[in-house]
Amino acid sequence: MPGDDGTPHWRGTLLHIHVAQAASYEMEPLDEATLIAGRGIEGDRYCLGTGTYSKLPAVRDVTLIEIEVLEALARNDPPLQDAPLLIDPGQHRRNLTVRGVPLAHLVGVRFRIGEAVLRGARLSFPCRYLEQLLGRPVYQPLYNRSGINCAIEQGGRIRVGDRIEPL
Amino acid sequence: MTPRLIMKLEVSAVADAAPGVRVLTFRHRLRPTLPKPEPGAHVDLHLPDGRVRQYSLCGDPADATRYTIAVKLEPEGRGGSRWVHQQLQPGAVVPVSAPRNNFRLAEGARQHVLVAGGIGITPIAAMARHLARCGEAFELHYCVRDEASAPLLPELRAACGTRLHLWRSGGDVPSRFDPHRLSPLPQPGTHLYCCGPHRLVDAVLAASAGWPAGSVHVEHFAPLYDAGFVPEAFQLGIASTGATLEVPAGRSALDVLREHGFMHPSSCGIGVCGACECGYRVADGSTVIHRDVAIDDTARVHRMTPCVSRARGRVLLDL
Ligand code: FES
Numbered sequence: 038m039p040g041d042d043g044t045p046h047w048r049g050t051l052l053h054i055h056v057a058q059a060a061s062y063e064m065e066p067l068d069e070a071t072l073i074a075g076r077g078i079e080g081d082r083y084c085l086g087t088g089t090y091s092k093l094p095a096v097r098d099v100t101l102i103e104i105e106v107l108e109a110l111a112r113n114d115p116p117l118q119d120a121p122l123l124i125d126p127g128q129h130r131r132n133l134t135v136r137g138v139p140l141a142h143l144v145g146v147r148f149r150i151g152e153a154v155l156r157g158a159r160l161s162f163p164c165r166y167l168e169q170l171l172g173r174p175v176y177q178p179l180y181n182r183s184g185i186n187c188a189i190e191q192g193g194r195i196r197v198g199d200r201i202e203p204l
Numbered sequence: 205m206t207p208r209l210i211m212k213l214e215v216s217a218v219a220d221a222a223p224g225v226r227v228l229t230f231r232h233r234l235r236p237t238l239p240k241p242e243p244g245a246h247v248d249l250h251l252p253d254g255r256v257r258q259y260s261l262c263g264d265p266a267d268a269t270r271y272t273i274a275v276k277l278e279p280e281g282r283g284g285s286r287w288v289h290q291q292l293q294p295g296a297v298v299p300v301s302a303p304r305n306n307f308r309l310a311e312g313a314r315q316h317v318l319v320a321g322g323i324g325i326t327p328i329a330a331m332a333r334h335l336a337r338c339g340e341a342f343e344l345h346y347c348v349r350d351e352a353s354a355p356l357l358p359e360l361r362a363a364c365g366t367r368l369h370l371w372r373s374g375g376d377v378p379s380r381f382d383p384h385r386l387s388p389l390p391q392p393g394t395h396l397y398c399c400g401p402h403r404l405v406d407a408v409l410a411a412s413a414g415w416p417a418g419s420v421h422v423e424h425f426a427p428l429y430d431a432g433f434v435p436e437a438f439q440l441g442i443a444s445t446g447a448t449l450e451v452p453a454g455r456s457a458l459d460v461l462r463e464h465g466f467m468h469p470s471s472c473g474i475g476v477c478g479a480c481e482c483g484y485r486v487a488d489g490s491t492v493i494h495r496d497v498a499i500d501d502t503a504r505v506h507r508m509t510p511c512v513s514r515a516r517g518r519v520l521l522d523l
Pocket of ligand 1: 470472473474475476479480481496498510512
């Protein structure tokens with residue numbers, strides 16, 4: 038979505054913040070949180086090194102997913118399963134649920150949330166682990182739209198309702 | 205082992221149900237309901253030192269607003285019950301897993317015979333409440349020392365009425381449960397469930413040795429974490445070529461496949477994503493040791509994850 042001068046212009050909103058203290062722990066909602074550069078969200082498993090994937094080299098300081106995807110699943114769009122799939126924002130195990138942010142375009146892109154600056158690292162891949170934790174078939178419905186892993190370039194406070202903008 | 209969600213639940217009530225037996229009720233701090241438990245299911249309690257203890261849910265399985273467990277203090281035990289008795293007061297917050305059920309009521313059974321000894325009543329109590337509510341045919345044999353030491357007895361009397369048979373080993377007139385009163389050849393569709401001390405379980409198993417396969421159920425807890433797992437070398441057969449590869453103790457099957465030029469898909473490398481999942485067969489005497497959390501128990505019969513799972517003997521991969 039480039040503007041006339043070629044710079045991308047979009048503006049999104051941070052809807053939910055969730056953290057979990059360790060692998061398999063239920064995600065807990067926060068109104069605000071502190072992002073620590075190069076590490077993660079204070080209190081989250083990937084900041085603490087207790088996540089399912091903590092020992093793997095890939096960057097996953099913080100993970101994002103679009104509310105638009107969850108809304109599409111709730112409409113069963115595309116019709117991949119028998120019925121609409123209701124996943125609420127605490128269940129998908131991504132940290133930040135956002136609206137109006139084109140996540141698939143953000144690999145390698147820097148953007149701002151609240152006081153922090155993130156850089157898109159790689160698109161997330163759905164996993165069977167999530168499917169088993171939820172006890173519902175979410176693997177295929179989330180294929181190619183399960184969000185993005187980001188690096189935290191500049192730490193700072195973030196709050197639900199914060200604006201998200203490209204840099 | 206499949207992963208289960210761990211929730212931080214709050215202890216909402218604590219009560220003594222019998223000498224040395226404490227009943228604890230848990231609720232979610234943010235949500236009105238919890239994952240619905242099946243009758244016979246258990247949860248894991250995660251202790252602060254990292255140990256995990258499994259307790260059967262003994263409340264009404266139709267009530268998803270709370271989980272109830274009954275914990276007997278085992279002064280000589282490994283410390284889980286001591287921690288529960290000493291530390292868990294109303295308001296305490298404990299990591300508790302979503303329920304898992306290894307002790308299911310048989311579907312389509314015509315008659316259920318439940319046998320419980322002492323604290324073994326916990327999963328059986330949930331089953332009895334469920335059967336009573338659904339109007340199913342059942343009888344419950346509850347073996348205790350005396351009435352005063354029988355946890356959950358008032359609730360069970362209310363739920364089961366005359367279907368509850370109380371057997372006492374102590375007191376002035378003992379009335380012990382005799383497993384041989386179980387019919388050696390039951391009516392078709394009868395299922396037997398037993399939970400309690402080893403002696404009782406063994407006696408019930410012996411007395412029901414002639415029952416049809418699959419009609420006798422005993423509760424057993426599978427070990428959850430295998431920190432002491434020692435990998436051993438094994439052989440990997442390749443179905444398409446007939447080749448046999450040696451997997452040394454210190455390497456994964458996936459590694460060995462790679463080294464031999466197999467471009468097998470993989471992602472996490474730690475048994476959680478399912479990307480490396482593959483069909484297999486084993487010869488008699490060999491077994492696969494599943495160490496992932498990606499494949500469920502039904503699929504494990506013919507699918508494995510070479511990134512973490514291993515074998516004893518020889519396994520033939522469908523590659
Ligand atoms: S590579 Fe993920 S389960 Fe094997």
